[in-house]
Amino acid sequence: MEVNVTGPQRGSVIVGIDGSKPAYRAALWAAEEASRRGTALHLVHGADTDSRALYASVETIERVRRTGRELLDDTARAVTERHPGLRVTKEFSRSGPVPSLHRAAARYGTIVVGSRGLGGFNSLMLGSVGLKVAAEATTPVIVVRGAEGQADTGVVLVGVRDEHDLDCALYGAREAELRKASLRLLHVWNVLQSVGSVVTMLDDIEDIAGEHERSLTAVAEEVRHEFPDLHVEADAAKSMSASGVLVEASRHADLLVMGGRRKPGYIGRTLGRATHNLVHHAECPVLLIPRNGTKNGGES
Incomplete structure (x- = not known):
């Protein structure tokens, strides 16, 4: 199924490349991320030649x-020129990009993809592959978005929906x-989704707001406990x-x-x-952390 030049290490940063400029930028971003984490970078090219072999020529x-x-x-x-001490491994896969990346990440890797790709045979487009x-x-999956070369802000933003996003x-x-x-924790709540009617909203708005604040505060306090030297801000918005x-x-x-919420089954x-x-x-860039659905199976 696959031809490995060198296999990924446990906990590697896995990036898909397809020859497009966004994928190349994603590879450079992934190299910097791997260097920060002190782990290896694993480059994957999913050529999908197994399925194409039925109608494409040998040549x-x-x-x-x-x-x-x-x-x-x-x-x-290119990435080793920028990060000389980084361990880089490569994989040419005869499978498509999606199964190739998931297989390379296994249980412990982080996948990085560009915001769009070439389209066609080797596409890695967000919205499709x-x-x-x-x-x-x-x-975890990171989608590399934002303007190329934009200045660092010194802020990592986390979207917090409820206390189940503590791991996130x-x-x-x-x-x-x-x-x-x-670190900035940001919780956004919709008044009309929190109540059944405008009348209820007018009666209970302070209690509802308090519930959202308490949920956010509980997450923030736990983060501060685990990371006492980290500056943490917690904001709620309607x-x-x-x-x-x-x-x-x-x-x-x-x-x-963000937590990627899933429904059971x-x-x-x-x-x-x-x-x-x-x-x-x-x-x-957006980092998605897989997350199981809540008891009522809701999604965000």
Whole structure:
């Protein structure tokens, strides 16, 4: 099924490359992330030659394989020039990009993808292959978004929906610590979703607001306990659009961390509406942490 040049290490940062500029930028970003974490970078090119072999000529398949391996070599050379001490491994896969990346990440890797790809034969486009990578992953996935070369803000932003996002907040805290940045926990709640009617809203708005504040405060206190030297801010906002508030906040962050909520026994893509909007519109890279659904099976 696969041809490994060198296999990934446990906990590696895994990045998909396809020859597009966004994928190349994602590889450079992933190299910096791996260097920060002190782990290896694993480059994956999913050529999908197994399925194409049924109708493509032998010469075409061989050309695709040669091009893929050259792409791996060129990318590895580029990242090691920038990070000489970084361990870089490479994998040319005969499978498609999605199963190749998931298989390489296994249980312990972090997958990085670009915000869009080439389209066609070797595409890694968010909304098609990249979106499937994010939606079906059981390990963290980072979508590299934002303007190329934008200045660091010194802030890691975490979208907190409720107390079940504690693991997500702790993951964000570790990322902030690695970057020597501060952590901002942001909870966005919709008044009309929290109550059954406007009359109820007018009667209970203070109690509802208090519940949201308490949930956020509980997460923030636990993070401060685990990371006593980290500067942590916790903010709550009321809005009809959680994704809109988070997209605006992402303009002032180096990384946006979100929990990817799933329903038990899910089938197909499982990104909720807010998360789907963020991976398409955020102004900085988005890190998605897989998360099980709540008891009522809700998604965000």
